[in-house]
Amino acid sequence: MSSESTFNPADVKVILATDCGSTTTKAIMIEQVDGVYRQTWRGEAPTTVEEPFADVTVGVINSLTEIQEVSGRRLLDDQGRIIRPATADEGCDIYISTSSAGGGLQMMVAGVVREMTAASAKRAALGAGAIVMDTIASNDKRRPHEQIQRIRELRPDMVLISGGTDGGDTKKVTEIAELIAPAKPRPRFGKAYELPIIFAGNEKAQPEMNRVFGDGGFDLKITDNLRPSLEQENLGPARDMIHDVFLEHVMAHAPGYDKLMSITDAPIMPTPGAVGDILQTIAKGRGINAVGVDIGGATTDVFSVFDGTFNRTVSANLGMSYSISNVCAEATLPTILRWVHIDMDERELRNRVKNKMIRPTTIPQTLEALVFEQAVAREALRLAYKQHKEFATTLKGVQQQRTVGDTFSQQSGGETIVDNMKLDLLVASGGVLSHAPRMHQTAMLLIDAFEPEGVTELAKDSIFMMPHLGVLASVHEQAAMEVFERDCLVYLGTCVAAKGAGKPGKSCFSWSLDGGSRGSGELQFGDLEHVELGPDESAEIEIRPARGFDVGAGPGKVLKRTVRGGTVGLILDARGRPLALPEERQACRSAMQKVIDQIGLYPAAESTPVTQESGSSD
Amino acid sequence: MAKAYTPGLKVSASTEHEAHRILPIQGEVKVAEGDLVDADTIVAETFMDGDVTPLNVANLLSAQPGEVPGLMLKQEGDSVEKDEPIARSKGIFGMFKNECKAPASGTLQAISKTTGQVMIAGPMIPVQVKAYLPGRVDSVLPGEGVVVKNTVTLIQGIFGVGGETSGRIVIATSSHDEELRAELITEEMSGAIIIGGGRMTAEAIQKAREVGASAIVSGGLDDSDLKQILGYDLGVAITGTEKLGVTVVVTEGFGEIGMARRTYELLSARAGRQASVNGATQIRAGVMRPEILIPVEDGSDFDGDAIETESGVLELGTPIRIIRDPFFGMIGTVAALPEAPQVLGSGSKSRVLDVALESGDTVTVPRANVELIET
Numbered sequence: 005m006s007s008e009s010t011f012n013p014a015d016v017k018v019i020l021a022t023d024c025g026s027t028t029t030k031a032i033m034i035e036q037v038d039g040v041y042r043q044t045w046r047g048e049a050p051t052t053v054e055e056p057f058a059d060v061t062v063g064v065i066n067s068l069t070e071i072q073e074v075s076g077r078r079l080l081d082d083q084g085r086i087i088r089p090a091t092a093d094e095g096c097d098i099y100i101s102t103s104s105a106g107g108g109l110q111m112m113v114a115g116v117v118r119e120m121t122a123a124s125a126k127r128a129a130l131g132a133g134a135i136v137m138d139t140i141a142s143n144d145k146r147r148p149h150e151q152i153q154r155i156r157e158l159r160p161d162m163v164l165i166s167g168g169t170d171g172g173d174t175k176k177v178t179e180i181a182e183l184i185a186p187a188k189p190r191p192r193f194g195k196a197y198e199l200p201i202i203f204a205g206n207e208k209a210q211p212e213m214n215r216v217f218g219d220g221g222f223d224l225k226i227t228d229n230l231r232p233s234l235e236q237e238n239l240g241p242a243r244d245m246i247h248d249v250f251l252e253h254v255m256a257h258a259p260g261y262d263k264l265m266s267i268t269d270a271p272i273m274p275t276p277g278a279v280g281d282i283l284q285t286i287a288k289g290r291g292i293n294a295v296g297v298d299i300g301g302a303t304t305d306v307f308s309v310f311d312g313t314f315n316r317t318v319s320a321n322l323g324m325s326y327s328i329s330n331v332c333a334e335a336t337l338p339t340i341l342r343w344v345h346i347d348m349d350e351r352e353l354r355n356r357v358k359n360k361m362i363r364p365t366t367i368p369q370t371l372e373a374l375v376f377e378q379a380v381a382r383e384a385l386r387l388a389y390k391q392h393k394e395f396a397t398t399l400k401g402v403q404q405q406r407t408v409g410d411t412f413s414q415q416s417g418g419e420t421i422v423d424n425m426k427l428d429l430l431v432a433s434g435g436v437l438s439h440a441p442r443m444h445q446t447a448m449l450l451i452d453a454f455e456p457e458g459v460t461e462l463a464k465d466s467i468f469m470m471p472h473l474g475v476l477a478s479v480h481e482q483a484a485m486e487v488f489e490r491d492c493l494v495y496l497g498t499c500v501a502a503k504g505a506g507k508p509g510k511s512c513f514s515w516s517l518d519g520g521s522r523g524s525g526e527l528q529f530g531d532l533e534h535v536e537l538g539p540d541e542s543a544e545i546e547i548r549p550a551r552g553f554d555v556g557a558g559p560g561k562v563l564k565r566t567v568r569g570g571t572v573g574l575i576l577d578a579r580g581r582p583l584a585l586p587e588e589r590q591a592c593r594s595a596m597q598k599v600i601d602q603i604g605l606y607p608a609a610e611s612t613p614v615t616q617e618s619g620s621s622d
Numbered sequence: 623m624a625k626a627y628t629p630g631l632k633v634s635a636s637t638e639h640e641a642h643r644i645l646p647i648q649g650e651v652k653v654a655e656g657d658l659v660d661a662d663t664i665v666a667e668t669f670m671d672g673d674v675t676p677l678n679v680a681n682l683l684s685a686q687p688g689e690v691p692g693l694m695l696k697q698e699g700d701s702v703e704k705d706e707p708i709a710r711s712k713g714i715f716g717m718f719k720n721e722c723k724a725p726a727s728g729t730l731q732a733i734s735k736t737t738g739q740v741m742i743a744g745p746m747i748p749v750q751v752k753a754y755l756p757g758r759v760d761s762v763l764p765g766e767g768v769v770v771k772n773t774v775t776l777i778q779g780i781f782g783v784g785g786e787t788s789g790r791i792v793i794a795t796s797s798h799d800e801e802l803r804a805e806l807i808t809e810e811m812s813g814a815i816i817i818g819g820g821r822m823t824a825e826a827i828q829k830a831r832e833v834g835a836s837a838i839v840s841g842g843l844d845d846s847d848l849k850q851i852l853g854y855d856l857g858v859a860i861t862g863t864e865k866l867g868v869t870v871v872v873t874e875g876f877g878e879i880g881m882a883r884r885t886y887e888l889l890s891a892r893a894g895r896q897a898s899v900n901g902a903t904q905i906r907a908g909v910m911r912p913e914i915l916i917p918v919e920d921g922s923d924f925d926g927d928a929i930e931t932e933s934g935v936l937e938l939g940t941p942i943r944i945i946r947d948p949f950f951g952m953i954g955t956v957a958a959l960p961e962a963p964q965v966l967g968s969g970s971k972s973r974v975l976d977v978a979l980e981s982g983d984t985v986t987v988p989r990a991n992v993e994l995i996e997t
Contacts, residue, residue, distance in 0.1 A: 179739055182734055182739055186731060186743070215736075321857060321858050327857070327858060329855075332855070334857065355845050355875075356876075360946075363945050366990055366991045367972060369966050369988055373968060439970070606969070
């Protein structure tokens with residue numbers, strides 16, 4: 005593969021990147037303009053993994069051809085090859101790609117203890133961009149024959165096994181391997197395909213793995229223990245091995261990927277893995293904590309970086325079209341209707357949800373349909389984030405020194421590391437967030453679902469460029485960072501929210517912007533306020549919370565911070581945290597109506613389905 | 623003039639159809655190329671590994687794992703019966719020996735001296751594949767299965783629950799939009815494929831179950847009724863394995879909606895014929911829709927309009943159906959195709975079209991929210 009090709013980052017002037025999705029291949033061109041890297045052109049074409057093409061590079065070339073046509077820059081030679089290196093008006097210096105075509109990377113993971121090595125294995129697989137089909141563990145409450153039955157039903161691309169600390173007991177992890185081997189899990193691709201098994205457990209158990217999986221039908225790969233000691237998690241080698249196996253086995257079986265791999269200047273990455281990488285790069289570069297979410301039709305991915313620790317979760321059945329019915333089943337309709345200020349008929353809504361599921365490509369035509377769809381989105385995001393918080397925890401099983409103050413605390417590791425008060429940046433992507441008619445709606449969807457506390461910047465991925473930049477970061481970090489800041493993110497603004505509970509009408513916090521010269525005020529508990537602050541603006545805010553409320557400096561303590569503006573501006577949220585909406589339906593509707601009025605969330609309801617002039621769009 | 627209602631959904635009076643009948647793992651094909659098969663003919667058969675039951679002999683006999691091979695009364699490859707002793711401890715001075723009994727019948731598959739674990743594989747489980755579609759075996763895939771071919775009337779539904787079944791077509795309603803109620807279903811419909819027009823009620827599905835009908839097909843279904851018959855709220859549209867006692871197929875969608883007139887006429891013209899029905903639906907990753915297959919010699923006995931295909935171009939006058947509220951299910955023709963995107967009531971910008979409805983009214987809807995009805 006040409007991924008071994010070397011280049012001097014300073015010489016790179018033009019970069020092409022593609023993301024081969026299940027349905028669409030999206031290409032972007034990045035150029036150095038006035039010494040700074042900018043995303044300049046984009047193109048897209050249908051992905052061509054299926055017949056009649058059965059060659060992913062056809063879609064890649066088609067998407068690059070579109071860029072060539074709109075930019076006027078010749079990128080492909082007469083044989084359809086990418087011209088490299090770049091000259092003044094031809095070709096590019098680097099070509100890179102990500103892929104989620106063909107259902108992405110599907111894995112089964114196993115470990116000895118569900119909350120410890122199995123959880124670490126799951127984190128490694130998710131971090132590498134995989135969909136984890138199931139997690140097998142000695143204590144997963146299934147009997148061994150039930151576990152074997154389950155392993156048989158799955159058709160993973162590969163299996164990751166962990167278990168035991170280095171030098172510790174080998175028996176338990178061998179038992180797990182002995183369950184997997186006779187179950188003979190069949191891979192998704194082809195009968196001749198040997199199922200890759202990655203072992204990242206106790207190094208002393210490696211000979212046992214060779215014995216158990218040596219009989220054929222498996223391709224055993226051994227890497228460093230991902231939990232060498234209870235206090236230490238070492239996911240890097242396992243993630244790297246997953247990427248290698250993904251390229252060698254999974255990608256090699258997908259049509260045209262051998263060709264694609266031969267023309268990229270960096271290894272192809274699974275799309276979600278690349279998104280995770282760019283978020284980590286940005287969090288590290290800016291020294292911040294960040295959360296990213298990508299809500300699709302079928303699944304919702306949540307990524308987080310807190311204090312340098314990265315986590316990713318995939319909520320497989322939370323999405324806005326294929327999975328919309330599941331969101332309604334999990335959240336329940338009354339919970340979804342908390343976010344709706346108008347009267348809706350439950351029977352009618354249930355039928356609408358199912359009709360969206362069976363015809364996933366339709367779009368909301370009326371304001372009422374949009375309000376309902378955004379209510380469902382809030383619940384899908386809320387559930388996905390809840391799952392993420394439960395997964396992104398400190399290591400379990402770690403012995404902790406306790407002080408007298410901890411005597412009454414029962415915590416023994418495993419607490420979530422997701423802390424909304426420490427969250428600095430929340431990034432949204434996915435149709436329902438990116439294509440909301442008003443950016444205010446995107447901002448409120450994020451605030452209602454994620455409930456950020458203190459001061460949090462809100463942004464959205466403009467054209468879903470994060471995958472491209474993730475793989476670019478692996479070869480040219482500076483270019484990835486510059487494009488991320490300038491072209492990838494659209495800053496919506498900043499949310500300031502007080503943690504705590506109070507009574508409606510009582511003071512929550514007061515605020516002033518730039519010493520009061522750009523506005524000031526006081527919010528009662530339950531209020532929201534929108535303050536204009538443009539995309540290229542920032543201001544000094546002073547927030548004085550009432551007793552019992554915390555905006556980041558501690559309960560009742562004054563906070564001074566620089567806040568960033570955006571297309572929406574500042575949203576000051578005095579509804580308290582955790583966010584509690586009134587239980588009674590009528591009171592809840594009134595509360596939502598107040599939010600809509602205070603933020604200007606929706607235009608006045610239209611009686612006709614289509615208006616020719618009114619409304620706004622982004 | 624009639625036609626299919628969704629890009630991807632086929633409704634055809636007469637078409638060559640291939641049913642791929644493949645075993646999940648390698649096995650034996652029981653028929654030969656050119657054979658005539660019925661829906662119930664077994665075309666391929668195999669045996670899957672039986673249930674594997676692990677047993678930790680070391681723990682049970684309080685022995686070290688390394689000692690287990692020496693304590694075994696049965697060896698790898700031996701057959702064992704349930705409750706038969708398979709291992710015995712050495713005891714103390716030959717006394718107080720403990721025995722370990724087989725928890726299940728089968729074959730002793732593996733003995734581990736690392737973990738002291740023993741695996742017993744249960745008897746092989748037979749797996750049979752039926753022809754499902756009556757017809758001729760067109761080709762044999764050695765060790766895997768067959769392709770059965772026939773000329774059929776093919777109707778794809780939009781959603782279904784329940785698996786493969788067969789029976790004769792019986793029309794229960796008098797029009798394409800009459801609600802399919804319980805009182806329209808009679809004892810004589812036992813084993814039949816019941817065809818309704820409009821929405822089918824939960825009571826009608828329950829009655830179809832009670833009379834022993836094979837399948838029930840109609841235009842619409844309320845989601846609350848679906849929940850009632852399934853006993854749970856369906857989350858993800860991957861169906862086909864439900865054991866309801868009757869296969870349910872919806873041709874148009876959820877709610878009060880009549881079956882497309884031409885689909886109904888086509889099914890009516892096939893009344894009394896044998897049909898194969900499968901409710902299996904998978905909307906994500908490799909779309910699979912429910913189907914009704916009715917073998918016919920040719921399509922000449924249907925005097926309606928013949929083949930309806932699944933794709934086409936929107937032009938002025940093209941018949942279409944609206945597939946999203948607020949006009950869900952309404953049929954009309956394209957009256958205008960404005961070039962520029964317009965702002966919808968929702969505030970979104972989208973390309974739209976004007977639809978002249980059958981009622982005489984004209985409405986504007988997003989292009990994403992219509993399906994073609996080709997002529």
